[in-house]
Amino acid sequence: MEQNRMVKKIMLYVQVRFLSPLNVSSGEDEWTDADLLRDGNGNVFVPGSSLAGAMRAYIRKEKNEPCLLGYTKKEKNGQDTGKMSALFISDLTFDEQPLSGVRDGVELTAQKTTKTESKYDMEILEAGSRAHFFLELTVREQDNEAEMQQEIAKIFHGIKEGEIRLGGKKTRGFGKFEILSVAEKEYTKENYADYANAYQNDAWRGAKNQLKEWLEKADWTPSMVHIEVPLRMKGGISIRRYAAKKGEPDYVHLTRPALPTDENGNKAKKTEIPVLSGSSLAGAIRHRMETIIGELKKAGVNFPKNSTDMIHTIFGYVDGDQACASNIIVHEVDIKGAKPLTMVRTGVSRFESAVRKGSLYTEKTYVDGTLNVRIDVRKGNDPQDEAWILGMLLLVLKDLQNGLLAVGGQTAIGRGIFSANGPITIDGECSVENSLIGNLLKNMSENGGGEA
Template sequence: MPGSRDDRQSRIFVYDARIGQAEVGIRDGVKLNEDKTASHMGKYELQFVERNAPIKIRIEMIEREDCFEKAKSEITGRERAEEIEQVWDRERQWIYLWLKGFESGELRLGARSRRGFGKIAIDHARTKAFDMRKSDSYKEWLDWDWEQADAFEGAGSETIRIEDLEQAGGAGREHCLEVLLRISGTLLVRTYAVAFTRTEDIPDYGQMTVGGHGKQAVIPGSSWAGAFRSHLAKTVQELLRQPDWKEAQKILNPLFGTWSDTEMRNQELHASGLIFEETVIDGGHGLPAARIAVDRFTGGTVQGALYEEIPWTGGEIILPIRWRKNGLNLTDDEICGLLLWAVKDLQAGILAVGGETSVGRGIFEPVHGKDNLFLDGAVLTEEDQKRCMQAAVLWVKGNRKKENTR
């Protein structure tokens, strides 16, 4: 119980992480309804740190007497030194696990981590150990500072290589479905960051890019999740002949999180079980275009209705979708099968992503001449795909039967 004699202070200290040279951006978001129009009060904005910002994570670990199996009086100094080394090896494995979790994406920082935010790439990691039994080491610790140029040099210092992380166990706690896609036409995931700073050389809106510099187009994880959920909800409606949009959404709650509106304020909320990565498009370029509204009666242009946009054309992407093993009340085949329903329609051009899909934007196709579907790094065969999609059908129908028996 809190305040009891058994309470102990944590021996792990986590310092504030410093983000250097951070480029802060603002991103628009909107909640769409069944007709793919904005829901009432569904508009929002979020502020975030752009990718490739350097960050330092600092952790301090203290080895107390209770970390050792034997008391100091029971063993010799040499045996104690050997046990200290064993304890440090054990602690090193924890460090490896943390680093590997960040590197693989299983550990993330901050909010909206299931929609592509908070992923960290490890550049390098260093450790420094101080043996408080030795006076020289103790004095060194008193004068030591994180910011010293030689802080991680000398005795007790170690640099951890990324290759060394493979030694750590406990990895692979997530499944990852990867889809290779190519933009067959144009794509427009709008950004309105310049809407209120309109000048002659800036379009009304354009494709979202990394840092807003127009060099690398990006598709947010929220766009992927919204497109997949909406499409799967319609598929579930057709499969169950369920006319109620809300009921179809409830079936998908374990995968995408609780779907709610103003009428469902008091319901229990659940986080999404799927992680949709933010994808950067490899290749392609912006395609400036001007459009104007036409009067349907006269056939002439509407005054003041001219606007400019820059959609993105060409390029390839790898879309990773993750979920934790045994983390949901569905089997891996059922989860994979549900995702494959949407992936197949995405590859066929039936499911479009982004804005202006009614005029042909946001259509993808498989990358020709390559394998396009991978599960945990291995090619997903046609037989495996059929098995998974059949399992998904049985799950949806079984879920409907459970609802009817309640």
């Protein structure tokens, strides 16, 4: 058997910061319906297998396809072939005790009423947590080292652009992180003894940040179309956080703690920032899209597939053993410049037009403010799918921009309504949405036929 000796190991020490909440569930439900994963000492961590899975999904390699992360394949003769992963990925551990919190959720009907027994909560790590992990690349005599490094560089690009995320609810804004630095060391037969300290954090103090050099190793193209919609709030917004703190109003709009440091690394002021959650926005977009599809269907427009399959293709689904991941990522976004407003309200009986007994409550909402909604559309193997998904989304986003689609609760009293605060941009290009929508409707009329 031909030998394939190891030539060297390349170690990378990757420091990251989370830009949105993280939920990596342990499967336990002692404190919430989905507690965070912790080690024996109670420290939260992200398993290396989760990192590897996210990376493999990003480079679109199945477990039976040759790639940097190894593969196994059953041949026609029944024999198993494969190759072990050339890349070892450590667990992701946090540099200091991260701030945890609880997020609530509830499933709504089309009429915005709660479904029975659909309330849930989950433990999360708040944005701003700093962490690190190690990548260990083993290079052998028959390996193409340049090609292997290019795959790692593409992964770094994916993290940088928010296309690789970790944990649960990542298509609804969770798990986004950025790379702060990448330090590199090589170990060969000349310095193999130094490898004993490779996984000691102190061994990397003062190491040069080589992130820029690594990003330059690969010609990278985005795997997603990036849509941005600048908006201004016309009134208040109400996405309630039910696990309110002691001394707070009964209902408080969803907020997150400010990041510990600003973009320049300076210590930031401790404050709460109101946010528009990805799950709330995705729910509103889905409901409006179902309405638009129904209206277009009545108008005689032909679709590439039936309406249920269209919704499932865009937003994903789980039905018993069958499941499909969402083809869009709806980001969680900060609402900037918003002013807090606390009100005392009383519930009124619709039938009697009188105050309901024991219905006095206080609520904290936020008014004014601007935000930049971002939605990413996954590029697939079928350009036609990408085109109609993009076109349908733009139809809904135009409604959002024109104040015709409200998000969150209490929309009947004017909450969650927005106006345009700038043009929609698609991959950085402005004012192209109308032509894309026009092409969508034209193509559906000419080439449709899945459902009339």
